[in-house]
Amino acid sequence: MAEKMPAIVKTKPAYGAELVEVDVPKPGPGEVLIKVLATSICGTDLHIYEWNEWAQSRIKPPQIMGHEVAGEVIEVGPGVDTIQVGDYISAETHIVCGKCYACRHNRYHVCQNTKIFGVDMDGVFAEYAIVPAQNAWKNPKDMPPEYASLQEPLGNAVDTVLAGPIAGRSTLITGAGPLGLLGIAVAKASGAYPVIVSEPSEFRRNLAKKVGADYVINPFEEDPVKAVMDITDGAGVEVFLEFSGAPKALEQGLAATTPGGRVSLLGLFPRDVTIDFNNLIIFKALEVHGITGRHLWETWYTVSSLIQSGKLNLDPIITHKYRGFDKFEEAFELMRAGKTGKVVFFPHKG
Numbered sequence: 001m002a003e004k005m006p007a008i009v010k011t012k013p014a015y016g017a018e019l020v021e022v023d024v025p026k027p028g029p030g031e032v033l034i035k036v037l038a039t040s041i042c043g044t045d046l047h048i049y050e051w052n053e054w055a056q057s058r059i060k061p062p063q064i065m066g067h068e069v070a071g072e073v074i075e076v077g078p079g080v081d082t083i084q085v086g087d088y089i090s091a092e093t094h095i096v097c098g099k100c101y102a103c104r105h106n107r108y109h110v111c112q113n114t115k116i117f118g119v120d121m122d123g124v125f126a127e128y129a130i131v132p133a134q135n136a137w138k139n140p141k142d143m144p145p146e147y148a149s150l151q152e153p154l155g156n157a158v159d160t161v162l163a164g165p166i167a168g169r170s171t172l173i174t175g176a177g178p179l180g181l182l183g184i185a186v187a188k189a190s191g192a193y194p195v196i197v198s199e200p201s202e203f204r205r206n207l208a209k210k211v212g213a214d215y216v217i218n219p220f221e222e223d224p225v226k227a228v229m230d231i232t233d234g235a236g237v238e239v240f241l242e243f244s245g246a247p248k249a250l251e252q253g254l255a256a257t258t259p260g261g262r263v264s265l266l267g268l269f270p271r272d273v274t275i276d277f278n279n280l281i282i283f284k285a286l287e288v289h290g291i292t293g294r295h296l297w298e299t300w301y302t303v304s305s306l307i308q309s310g311k312l313n314l315d316p317i318i319t320h321k322y323r324g325f326d327k328f329e330e331a332f333e334l335m336r337a338g339k340t341g342k343v344v345f346f347p348h349k350g
C-alpha cells in the first residue's frame with residue numbers, strides 16, 4: 001500500500017486550503033483505517049476554508065479537512081472487535097465521551113465533551129482516513145458511496161423533519177441549501193403535503209422543485225407568509241422546518257405556522273435574534289424543537305432505511321462529482337457562491 005497520499009489540508013490560519021502529500025496514517029487502539037470511496041463537502045468545511053470567526057476559535061492547523069465519508073476498512077487497530085477489514089462503513093462524526101450527564105441519559109447528540117473529526121482532529125478529505133471504531137456505521141454493500149457519504153448530513157435533515165408527525169401535513173421549509181434540499185427529500189419521502197419552500201436563490205429554488213417541492217417562493221420578491229396563507233386556505237402550515245439560519249426566515253416561518261403547529265429549527269443564526277415570543281410562539285401554542293447533530297444511533301437506522309427504500313430523491317441534490325481532489329478549489333468556490341447542492345469527491349482516480 002502507498003505510504004503517502006494527497007489530502008486537502010488546512011495548512012495555515014488563513015483563507016483557503018492546500019492539496020498536499022501527507023503520510024498515510026496508522027490506526028491506533030480503537031481506530032480503523034479506511035480507503036475513502038466518497039467524501040462530501042459540508043457547510044462547516046466551507047467555514048473552515050473561509051476561516052471565519054468560528055473556525056479561528058476552533059481549528060488548529062495544520063489539519064486534514066472533511067468529515068462526511070464512505071469507505072472500505074483496510075486495517076483495524078488494536079482492540080477493535082466490532083469492525084473488520086472489508087467492512088463498508090460511513091461515520092458518525094461526533095465522538096462522544098459516554099460519561100457525561102447527557103451521555104448517561106442516552107442523549108449522546110448533546111454530549112458536552114463532543115469532538116468532531118475534521119474539526120477537532122484530522123478528517124477525511126484524503127485517499128485514506130482514520131475513523132474511531134465506535135463511530136463506524138456499517139453500510140449495505142450495494143449502497144452507492146455518494147449516498148453513503150450523505151448519511152451524516154441526512155441525519156441532520158431526518159432529525160429536523162421527523163421531530164414530529166409529518167405524513168399528510170402541510171410543511172414550510174425555509175432555506176434550500178444542501179441541508180434544506182435533503183430536508184425536502186426526507187419530507188416528500190415521508191408523505192408531507194404540500195411542501196412549500198422559501199429560498200431566495202433561483203438556482204436552489206429550481207433544485208428544490210427537482211427534489212419534489214410542491215411550491216417554491218422567493219422571499220425577497222413575495223411575502224412568504226401571504227403565499228403560505230393562500231396555499232393553505234388561510235390556515236397556515238402544520239409544520240415549519242427552518243434550514244436557512246436567516247432571522248427573517250424564522251420570523252416569517254413562525255407567522256406562517258398554524259396555531260398548535262410544530263416548528264423544528266436546524267439553521268444556525270449569525271447573531272442573537274429578536275422575535276415576538278408572545279404572539280409568534282406562546283399565544284399560538286407552537287411546539288418548538290432545537291435540532292443538533294443526530295440521535296445515536298436511531299437516526300442512522302432511519303437514514304439508512306430511507307435510502308434503501310429508494311424513496312429519497314437524492315440525485316438532483318448531488319450537483320457536482322469530482323474524481324480526485326485536483327479541482328478542490330473550484331468545488332469550494334462554487335459552493336461558496338451558492339451554485340451547488342451537495343459536492344462529492346471520489347478520491348481514488350483509478
Ligand SMILES: NC(=O)C1=CN([C@@H]2O[C@H](COP(=O)(O)OP(=O)(O)OC[C@H]3O[C@@H](n4cnc5c(N)ncnc54)[C@H](O)[C@@H]3O)[C@@H](O)[C@H]2O)C=CC1
Pocket residue numbers: 042043156174175176177178179180198199200201204219243244245246248249265266267268269291292293338
Ligand atoms: N443544528 C445543527 O446541528 C446544524 C446546523 N447547520 C446549519 O443549517 C443551516 C443550513 O445548512 P446549509 O444548507 O449547509 O447552509 P447554506 O448556507 O448553504 O443554506 C442556507 C440557504 O438559506 C437561504 N436563505 C438565505 N436567506 C433566506 C431567507 N430569508 N429565507 C429563506 N432562505 C434563505 C440561502 O440562499 C441558502 O440557500 C446553516 O445555518 C448551518 O449552519 C448545519 C449543520 C448542523
Ligand SMILES: CC(=O)[C@H](N)C(=O)O
Pocket residue numbers: 042043044045093116119152153156292293294
Ligand atoms: C459540525 C458538522 O458539520 C456536523 N455535520 C454536525 O452534524 O455537527
Ligand SMILES: [Zn+2]
Pocket residue numbers: 042043044045067
Ligand atoms: Zn458537517
Ligand SMILES: [Zn+2]
Pocket residue numbers: 096097098099100101102103111112113114
Ligand atoms: Zn458525553
